[in-house]
Amino acid sequence: MRVLLIDDDPHIRLVIAQELLVDMRINLLAQAGSMKEGRRLIAQYEFDVMLVDLNLGDGTGFDLIENMKSVRPMAEAVVISAMEDEQHALHAFELGATGYLVKNSWFGSFPQAVLQVVNGGASITPNLARRLLHRLDHAQGEAHSTTPSGCENDKLSEREKEVLKMVAAGYTSAEIGSRLAVSCHTINTHIKNIYRKLNVRTRAQAVSFAAHRGLF
Secondary structure, three states, X not given: OEEEEEOOOXXXXXXXXXXXXXOOOOEEEEEEOOHHHHHHHHHHOOOOEEEEOOEEOOEEHHHHHHHHHHHOOOOEEEEXXXXXXXXXXXXXXXXXXXXXXXXXXXXXOHHHHHHHHHOOOOEEOHHHHHHHHHHHHXXXXXXXXXXXXXXXXHOOOHHHHHHHHHHHOOOOHHHHHHHHOXXXXXXXXXXXXXXXXXXXXXXXXXXXXXXXXXXX
């Protein structure tokens, strides 16, 4: 898997780079320490995954995710941040990111995160994932008490809601299919229907939409 790494902290960048270089399945193409340099790398290289910090000296990782999605729409973006914050994570997902890793709790697993998002999953630091799921459950309770029948909350079938919740937890289509005892093809069909019903294009956008609208 071809990877770009953008982080303005040289020490953090070195630690992550060393982890990636040990895994023979990962090809670390290039590194950058600023938004300007990150934009140049995005334009220069064909890559599969961009690992990007949110706080860059001359801009934000959000800007780079937007730029990446316009230039390399098939590439995946994984945020690496010191901030374990639901709002930052949801905003990154809205922009098209498929992972959000908190730096202090994820060392040792960056290659795993890269492979997970390339294979159709989402990679989220466990504590943050639990908090996002708690937020979704809370939103569900509010939606049941405030959303009239026939509104957006009724768009998804119960099975589609079940699949979307597993997507939010970071499972791949194959893993979801195994848990639900159906084929990977069936799960991908459910996911395509979820995209169509919610008018989104990525798994992360579907999860973010559901979080804001209480669709679980």
